Amino acid sequence: MAAGADGGPVLVVGAGPVGMTAALTLRAAGLPVLVLEAGARDRVRPGSRALFVHRRSLRLLERARPGLGARIAAYGTTWRTRRTLYRGREVFAQTLPRASGGDGAAALPAFTSLRQVDTERFLHEACAEAGVEFRFDAEVDEVHADGDGVTVTARNGGSWTARHVIAADGARSGVRGALGIPLEGTRSDGYHVVVDVADPPGGDLPVERVFHYEHPGTGGRTVLRVPFTGGFQIDLQCRADDPPESFATEKALRRWLPRLVGEDCAHRVLWVSRYHFLRKVAASFADPSGRVLLAGEAAHLFPPFGARGMNSGIADAVAAAEAVSAACSEPSRGPATVAGYASARRSAALYNSEAAGAALDHLRPRPWKRATQRAAAALSPVVPRCGEWLERAPYGPRGGPARGY
Numbered sequence: 001m002a003a004g005a006d007g008g009p010v011l012v013v014g015a016g017p018v019g020m021t022a023a024l025t026l027r028a029a030g031l032p033v034l035v036l037e038a039g040a041r042d043r044v045r046p047g048s049r050a051l052f053v054h055r056r057s058l059r060l061l062e063r064a065r066p067g068l069g070a071r072i073a074a075y076g077t078t079w080r081t082r083r084t085l086y087r088g089r090e091v092f093a094q095t096l097p098r099a100s101g102g103d104g105a106a107a108l109p110a111f112t113s114l115r116q117v118d119t120e121r122f123l124h125e126a127c128a129e130a131g132v133e134f135r136f137d138a139e140v141d142e143v144h145a146d147g148d149g150v151t152v153t154a155r156n157g158g159s160w161t162a163r164h165v166i167a168a169d170g171a172r173s174g175v176r177g178a179l180g181i182p183l184e185g186t187r188s189d190g191y192h193v194v195v196d197v198a199d200p201p202g203g204d205l206p207v208e209r210v211f212h213y214e215h216p217g218t219g220g221r222t223v224l225r226v227p228f229t230g231g232f233q234i235d236l237q238c239r240a241d242d243p244p245e246s247f248a249t250e251k252a253l254r255r256w257l258p259r260l261v262g263e264d265c266a267h268r269v270l271w272v273s274r275y276h277f278l279r280k281v282a283a284s285f286a287d288p289s290g291r292v293l294l295a296g297e298a299a300h301l302f303p304p305f306g307a308r309g310m311n312s313g314i315a316d317a318v319a320a321a322e323a324v325s326a327a328c329s330e331p332s333r334g335p336a337t338v339a340g341y342a343s344a345r346r347s348a349a350l351y352n353s354e355a356a357g358a359a360l361d362h363l364r365p366r367p368w369k370r371a372t373q374r375a376a377a378a379l380s381p382v383v384p385r386c387g388e389w390l391e392r393a394p395y396g397p398r399g400g401p402a403r404g405y
Helices: 002-006 017-028 055-064 068-075 116-130 174-179 250-256 263-268 309-329 331-363 367-379 384-395
Strands: 010-013 033-036 052-054 081-086 089-095 111-113 133-135 140-145 150-154 159-162 165-167 183-198 208-215 221-228 231-237 269-282 292-294
Touching: 010 017, 010 150, 010 159, 017 033, 017 055, 017 116, 017 309, 033 159, 052 055, 052 309, 055 068, 055 309, 068 111, 068 116, 081 367, 081 384, 089 367, 089 384, 111 221, 140 174, 165 174, 165 309, 174 292, 183 263, 208 384, 250 269, 263 269, 269 331, 292 309, 292 331, 309 331, 331 367, 331 384, 367 384
Parallel strands: 010 033, 010 165, 033 133, 081 208, 165 292
Antiparallel strands: 052 111, 081 089, 140 150, 150 159, 183 231, 183 269, 208 221, 221 231
16 A cells, blocks of 8 residues: 555546556555546446447456446447448458457457446446545646646636646546646548447347448448447548538438438437547656656547547556555666557557557548559459458558557
8 A cells, every 4th residue: 555655646637448447557566546637427438439349448348347348249239240331332242250258358358339328337436446536627727747646626616736747537527637748649541420229129130240331321331330249330431521510410310321320310319529540659758757657548539540548548547556656665767667568558559549549541442542442343353352451451551569458
């Protein structure tokens, strides 16, 4: 309990998946934790948002709280079939065999698909079991850090002091803003509309991921359909000059969505949102004093293609908590430990940003690349590798030392 001896609990700012993962990892190390959350205790954050929890993330959650990764995996959906179409014609299809059983981490699937609100529910239950404390309605807007510790102040006047702070307070991070650490990167011109649709009562929809280049039912716009427990998500790629009111409103949905998923879908829409491809990475993942560590969307923003956002954030959270734990156990190692965290996780974020850039180049291709995609679609019946390329490329590369995390 080194953190509690002379500096109070470790502070985690943000009660999303990243913040709660950090809190659980700190508790697993025996450290007292206080989570500050800007929202109300009964806040509702609708929408699927981050859908996929990858096996590596499930293993990290299992390590932070035994049984947690398995519970999330059991609740989520693991589809085995993936299909890719080009202008209405199938160019790739694959159904993977069912995974063999196993025990512990060996039994965890390659991924599981569930709405973020459900992932957060499991994490919050685990935090309650682990003794994590929460303070809601605590939007942090002032941070003062030095070699002795950190003081954070909320807009409601609350103030807390700790030896270390892990900031996981999202894209508009008040902690990052107070520290003056900029996000560096780009924002795409075109936008996407994402829609969650509930499964029909008693319906038996195929559990498969479908990527459709230049879907004829959307005027040639590209569509991704992904199942999750209880429904599925539609991601429609709009053009830069598409008026949002033509695709992102309830009235617009009633016009274009039935062409993709059937006439009875309008009353089953759970959530609709619009996003741009953002590729941004914080200039530093720690403040100069080494007392504040940034994690998740407080440190980087990625588009959802490739499922890098939350999965990378979970890896950030665990690494940040382990760095803080090491610094609390041996204060003399603190600066080097935090610097190691900041360097390693920023390198991973930069890799993710480049991978997301490759995905964007494929999704919004220049004329020569669009011609290459068209040729690959034409050749796919006789050259299977062409169809495989069309299936893989929208999500960006997944190799490299950071493995997307």
